[in-house]
Structures are given as C-alpha cells and as structure tokens.
Amino acid sequence: xxxxxxxxxxxxxxxxxxxxxxxxxxxxxxxxxxxxxxxxxxxxxxxxxxxxxxxxxxxxxxxxxxxxxxxxxxxxxxxxxxxxxxxxxxxxxxxxxxxxxxxxxxxxxxxxxxxxxxxxxxxxxxxxxxxxxxxxxxxxxxxxxxxxxxxxxxxxxxxxxxxxxxxxxxxxxxxxxxxxxxxxxxxxxxxxxxxxxxxxxxxxxxxxxxxxxxxxxxxxxxxxxxxxxxxxxxxxxxxxxxxxxxxxxxxxxxxxxxxxxxxxxxxxxxxxxxxxxxxxxxxxxxxxxxxxxxxxxxxxxxxxxxxxxxxxxxxxxxxxxxxxxxxxxxxxxxxxxxxxxxxxxxxxxxxxxxxxxxxxxxxxxxxxxxxxxxxxxxxxxxxxxxxxxxxxxxxxxxxxxxxxxxxxxxxxxxxxxxxxxxxxxxxxxxxxxxxxxxxxxxxxxxxxxxxxxxxxxxxxx
Amino acid sequence: xxxxxxxxxxxxxxxxxxxxxxxxxxxxxxxxxxxxxxxxxxxxxxxxxxxxxxxxxxxxxxxxxxxxxxxxxxxxxxxxxxxxxxxxxxxxxxxxxxxxxxx
Numbered sequence: 001x002x003x004x005x006x007x008x009x010x011x012x013x014x015x016x017x018x019x020x021x022x023x024x025x026x027x028x029x030x031x032x033x034x035x036x037x038x039x040x041x042x043x044x045x046x047x048x049x050x051x052x053x054x055x056x057x058x059x060x061x062x063x064x065x066x067x068x069x070x071x072x073x074x075x076x077x078x079x080x081x082x083x084x085x086x087x088x089x090x091x092x093x094x095x096x097x098x099x100x101x102x103x104x105x106x107x108x109x110x111x112x113x114x115x116x117x118x119x120x121x122x123x124x125x126x127x128x129x130x131x132x133x134x135x136x137x138x139x140x141x142x143x144x145x146x147x148x149x150x151x152x153x154x155x156x157x158x159x160x161x162x163x164x165x166x167x168x169x170x171x172x173x174x175x176x177x178x179x180x181x182x183x184x185x186x187x188x189x190x191x192x193x194x195x196x197x198x199x200x201x202x203x204x205x206x207x208x209x210x211x212x213x214x215x216x217x218x219x220x221x222x223x224x225x226x227x228x229x230x231x232x233x234x235x236x237x238x239x240x241x242x243x244x245x246x247x248x249x250x251x252x253x254x255x256x257x258x259x260x261x262x263x264x265x266x267x268x269x270x271x272x273x274x275x276x277x278x279x280x281x282x283x284x285x286x287x288x289x290x291x292x293x294x295x296x297x298x299x300x301x302x303x304x305x306x307x308x309x310x311x312x313x314x315x316x317x318x319x320x321x322x323x324x325x326x327x328x329x330x331x332x333x334x335x336x337x338x339x340x341x342x343x344x345x346x347x348x349x350x351x352x353x354x355x356x357x358x359x360x361x362x363x364x365x366x367x368x369x370x371x372x373x374x375x376x377x378x379x380x381x382x383x384x385x386x387x388x389x390x391x392x393x394x395x396x397x398x399x400x401x402x403x404x405x406x407x408x409x410x411x412x413x414x415x416x417x418x419x420x421x422x423x424x425x426x427x428x429x430x431x432x433x434x435x436x437x438x439x440x441x442x443x444x445x446x447x448x449x450x451x452x453x454x455x456x457x458x459x460x461x
Numbered sequence: 462x463x464x465x466x467x468x469x470x471x472x473x474x475x476x477x478x479x480x481x482x483x484x485x486x487x488x489x490x491x492x493x494x495x496x497x498x499x500x501x502x503x504x505x506x507x508x509x510x511x512x513x514x515x516x517x518x519x520x521x522x523x524x525x526x527x528x529x530x531x532x533x534x535x536x537x538x539x540x541x542x543x544x545x546x547x548x549x550x551x552x553x554x555x556x557x558x559x560x561x562x563x564x
Contacts, residue, residue, distance in 0.1 A: 142539050
C-alpha cells in the first residue's frame with residue numbers, strides 16, 4: 001500500500017509537471033532583461049545620490065544646531081540687557097521730574113546739511129570804470145533734530161570795495177550778515193510754527209531770491225527798497241491740498257517787530273524837511289535789541305501780516321500761482337503812525353520753457369510832517385528757454401532769455417523806471433552764467449545811478 | 462513843493478509785453494499736442510510728477526543722487542516750509558527722492 005502511494009504520488013507529480021506552463025524566464029527576451037538591468041542600475045545610482053544628500057543634510061543640520069545655540073545665547077544676553085535697562089530706567093524715573101519733557105523720540109536722527117549759493121559779479125555802470133563788483137557766499141545751514149524740527153540759518157558773506165573818495169584807498173569790506181535764522185516746527189500736516197528771524201512772505205520774491213533762482217542778478221526795486229525782507233517774530237504757515245492734481249491753498253500769518261524809524265521820530269526825512277538827508281523809515285532794523293544793549297521793541301506794538309496763495313497746476317510744468325499778502329504796524333518810536341503794505345503776486349508757467357511772473361506792491365505810512373507817504377511799485381519778468389525751439393544746438397539749447405520791467409515810486413519825490421534785458425546760460429543745472437543790461441530812467445532827490453551792465457556766475461548747492 | 466505825477470510808458474515796458482507775447486506764442490507753438498487718449502482724471506500724481514510740478518517752478522530739478530536719503534529728508538522739510546508744500550505732497554516727493562538717493 002505504501003509503495004503504491006509512492007508510485008501514485010510520483011505519477012501525479014509528473015502529470016502536474018507536464019501540465020504546468022513553461023518557466024517564466026523562458027518568456028523574457030535579452031532586450032527586456034537589459035532594460036530591466038539598466039533600470040536597476042539607475043535606481044542604484046539614485047539611491048547613492050540620496051545617500052550623499054542625506055549626509056550633506058546631516059552636516060547642515062549640525063551647523064544649524066550650532067547657530068540656534070548661538071542665537072539662543074544672544075537672546076539670553078539681550079534679555080539680560082533689557083532687564084538691566086528696565087531697572088536703570090526705573091531708577092532714573094525715580095529721580096526725574098514728575099512731568100518729564102518729551103524727548104525728540106526714539107526715531108530721532110539728527111542730520112546736518114548745508115545748501116545755499118555763491119556768486120561772482122562783474123559790472124560796469126555807465127560813465128564809470130568796469131570791475132569785478134563782488135564775491136558772495138551765501139550758505140544755508142540746515143540742522144534737523146527729528147522728523148518735525150528743523151533749524152535753518154542763512155548767511156551772506158560778501159566782499160566788496162569799501163568805496164570812499166577816489167585815491168583814499170578805502171580797501172575792501174567783508175560783510176557777514178544774517179539773512180535769516182529760524183526754527184521750524186511741523187506741528188501737523190497743516191500747521192508749521194516758525195520762530196526767529198524770518199524771511200517775510202510779502203510777495204514771493206523774498207523767499208525765492210537765491211542768486212541761482214532769480215535769473216537776473218539785481219533784485220526788483222520794490223523788493224529791494226519798498227518792502228522789508230525779513231523780520232523777527234513768530235509765524236504760522238501751511239498748505240491744504242485741493243484734489244489730486246497737485247493744486248493747493250497756502251497761508252501764512254505772522255507777528256514781527258516791524259519797521260522802525262532811523263531817528264526814532266515820525267518825521268518823513270531823517271532831517272525834517274530835508275529830502276537829501278534820506279527817508280526816516282527803516283524797514284528792517286527793529287530786532288528788539290537796542291544799541292545800548294537793552295532789549296525792547298522800538299514801539300509799543302508789533303506788526304502783523306500774512307499771505308494767502310493759490311497754486312493750480314494742470315499738468316507738470318503748466319501752472320498758475322496767485323498770492324495776496326500784507327502787513328501793518330507802528331513804525332515810529334512813539335507809535336503814532338502805521339506802516340502798511342499790500343502785495344499782489346502772480347506766476348505762470350506754460351511748458352518747461354516759458355514763465356512770466358511779477359508783483360505789485362502798494363505801501364503807505366503816516367508821518368509827522370508829510371502826511372501819508374505812499375510808496376508803490378511793480379515788476380514783471382518773463383523768461384524763455386531756447387531749448388523750446390528744438391533747434392538741437394548745444395549752446396542755444398542751454399540759453400534762457402530774460403526780460404524784466406520795474407517801476408518804483410518812493411512817495412518822497414523819486415520815481416524810477418527800469419528795463420532789464422538779459423540771459424542765463426546753464427553750464428550745468430546749478431552753475432549759471434548770467435548777464436544783463438539795465439536801462440534806468442530815475443528822477444528825483446534819491447535818483448538811482450545810470451545804466452548798468454552786469455555779468456554774474458552763480459552756483460547753487 | 463507839490464510833485465506832479467508823471468505817467469511814463471517807457472519803451473522798455475512795450476518791449477517786455479512784446480517779449481511776453483513772443484514767448485507765449487513760442488511755447489504754445491512748440492508745446493506737445495493734446496493727448497487724444499482718454500486718461501483717468503482721478504489718477505493720483507506720483508512723487509516724481511509732484512517733484513516736477515512743485516520744484517521746477519523755482520529752480521532746475523536736482524538729481525536724487527545728489528544727496529543722501531537723510532539729507533533729502535532735511536532738504537524736503539526745508540522746502541516744505543519755504544515753498545509751503547502740502548504735507549502729503551512733500552512726503553511723496555521725499556519718497557521718490559529717497560528711492561534713488563545717493564549713498
């Protein structure tokens with residue numbers, strides 16, 4: 001039985017062997033095998049690459065761990081410093097006033113900057129010898145305490161012939177004058193507080209009169225002789241934007257000591273009744289400190305003034321600006337008489353090449369002996385940059401032609417008309433070679449000299 | 462002594478008027494033609510445009526690289542006070558100048 005079972009098992013095994021499909025390997029071709037082999041090889045390469053990357057990651061990880069440890073150490077040190085600072089601040093607060101003055105702020109970054117201009121002038125008055133007339137250095141020192149506080153001071157250092165009778169050898173004078181010194185506090189977006197010796201916004205020329213801005217070396221007669229350039233006092237000023245096209249309304253209100261009297265009296269002339277002695281009105285010297293060192297206003301009340309303006313640009317380089325300004329206050333020491341002024345200013349730009357601007361000023365003041373004196377004047381200036389002609393000539397394209405008409409009546413018998421024709425040659429945008437000829441027609445006791453020819457090199461920095 | 466007021470219409474004033482008219486004519490003649498493309502009138506002006514509008518009316522524009530970022534901040538405050546620039550416009554102008562300021 002056992003033997004029989006074995007035989008049957010062997011027979012069944014043979015039968016199954018015959019019935020089973022052929023061996024799988026028998027169906028794989030050499031090409032398939034090689035392809036599979038290549039795949040295996042590629043996989044092996046990838047595994048090796050991953051191993052290398054893993055090793056590199058390990059190194060990076062170790063470095064990161066070291067950095068993290070260093071940073072943790074620094075954080076610990078910073079926390080220690082902060083703790084110490086807090087302890088020190090607490091200690092300081094115990095000895096400070098109960099109402100400490102606010103500091104400039106943690107964001108304060110003091111900055112000192114210098115701007116300004118410099119001029120060298122050559123001139124010839126008709127009937128006289130020509131010569132280099134002056135050298136002028138006019139820096140503006142700007143010291144910013146933080147984002148809201150700026151102190152600015154402008155100086156004028158000028159070297160000029162001392163003059164004197166011919167042959168006396170008067171030598172040269174160096175004058176060093178303070179043009180303005182003011183503290184600006186930007187109170188908010190609409191109000192800036194200004195205090196000190198301020199350029200007065202009577203018209204716009206006063207505040208925009210740097211040598212490289214005016215295009216004509218000599219100032220307009222009315223700004224030079226009829227209006228005060230600066231005053232000591234306090235001012236509030238600012239601007240309100242209108243719309244999104246750059247339009248704005250501007251304002252300035254101020255109180256200053258105001259004009260004074262040369263002799264202290266209310267007489268029209270320094271020697272009463274004598275026009276040759278000169279006008280008694282002193283537009284700029286009342287600064288509150290007298291010759292004997294005492295401090296007081298020359299008269300009992302300060303002068304008040306201000307300007308409102310409207311600026312309307314309809315696109316870049318095309319704009320119009322109009323302004324109305326005025327000032328009024330006592331001028332004689334006794335405070336019996338008022339000096340007042342009203343100024344209308346206007347400026348128009350049509351394209352980057354053409355501009356016209358001007359001012360009209362009407363002033364009046366009471367006197368003891370000449371009634372109400374009525375100085376007034378105007379000027380209009382037009383300028384055209386020849387680059388607007390598109391001639392593509394280097395020299396011509398850097399030229400700007402300028403003309404100005406001045407009229408002044410000092411109210412004391414002298415009247416002047418002046419026509420100025422000149423040019424500005426832009427060596428660079430801030431280095432200008434200017435020249436002009438001034439035709440003067442002046443008559444009266446304080447008549448101005450004859451025609452004048454001026455060349456000037458101006459540099460703005 | 463009573464001074465008689467003399468009304469003087471000088472040759473110079475007529476020349477000035479003539480020069481103004483000539484300049485105005487040249488400006489208009491050589492001005493760029495009006496844009497026919499409709500523009501968005503409510504588009505806000507950029508700092509660069511405000512710089513051209515406000516600063517160039519008194520002096521040639523300075524290059525942003527002429528001053529450092531800190532110096533521009535000082536100068537723009539100075540000009541905001543001097544030229545009565547609106548604060549919002551001054552801030553945009555400052556941003557434009559500081560973006561390309563010198564080191």
